Amino acid sequence: VGGAQGPTAPLSWLNVSMLLAVLVMFLLIADFVRKRRPRNFPPGPQLFPLVGTIVDLRQPLHLEMQKLTARYGNIFSVQFGGLTFVVVSGYQMVREALVHQAEIFADRPHIPLLQEIFRGFGLISSNGHIWRQQRKFVLATLKNTVVSFESKVQEESRYLVEAMEEEKGQPFDPHYKINSAVSNIICSITFGNRFDYHDSNFQELLHLLAETLLLIGSFWGQLYNAFPLIMRWLPGPFRKIFRHWEKLQHFVRGVIAKHKENLDQSDVGDYIDCYLKEIEKFKGDTNSYFHEENLLCSTLDLFLTGTETTATAIRWALLYMAVYPHIQGRATDGSFIT
Known part of the structure; x- marks a missing residue:
């Protein structure tokens, strides 16, 4: 009996190895078929099993996209893990997609990281x-507050100038001063009040927002989007996104709770007040998505998309005026014509 068992052991291992090899080959072929570009699909770089498009991770992703634009033109496709992207660049192409054919391009892609933190709200x-x-609702609410919005921008610009004058002409980094000003305008419209630039809670809020956006767009954030089923169980810097998001939610939930306590139905109020009234208006309507989770997420959306993008545009404008003093002179003496 013992002699009969000897030869079967290597045979069983051989069978297992062959089964694993066949399974791996099947998965690779299935992945290749799934990732294969359909006919008339925008061209792109060679696709590799499982990973899709391989880029140089030592460089920022947008620089890699610029290289691909130079090679494939203003419309090309890339794949990262399970995500497929069609990249459109160039003013005319972007305008055609987002303005002339806005309805066709209105849908949002399924981005695992954003789905994880926003849950579709x-x-x-x-x-x-x-x-x-x-x-x-957001567009209508902001449109109704356009007069107060303009006055708040003018008011905040004075605070920003005062903060810059405190530097007494010495070199300084305007990053957080500009971020504070832009965020304060959003706070005024959304919360109904602004914060002092030196307020520690306010600065922590800005820091959390900035780092969250940085991590979402980082290599680790993109890796999570490409392989969510695996990355969900692994450690890494991207874990900060979820910790920061909990703190941001806690902050905004506290503001919403105070607004609920002091809500005046006869007063227009700020964005949160308007949204709370809309919740009451559609209470009991099963087709309505006006609830506190949507209020929470849309409020954080306004901060995420409004603060960093606007502040970055202003910093670029300052940089250009510093590099081109004659443009700065035209902007300051009122002779600048667009």
């Missing part, structure tokens, strides 16, 4: 009816 990661309903 808010403005960034929502889709279909919920997105249209929330977007329509």
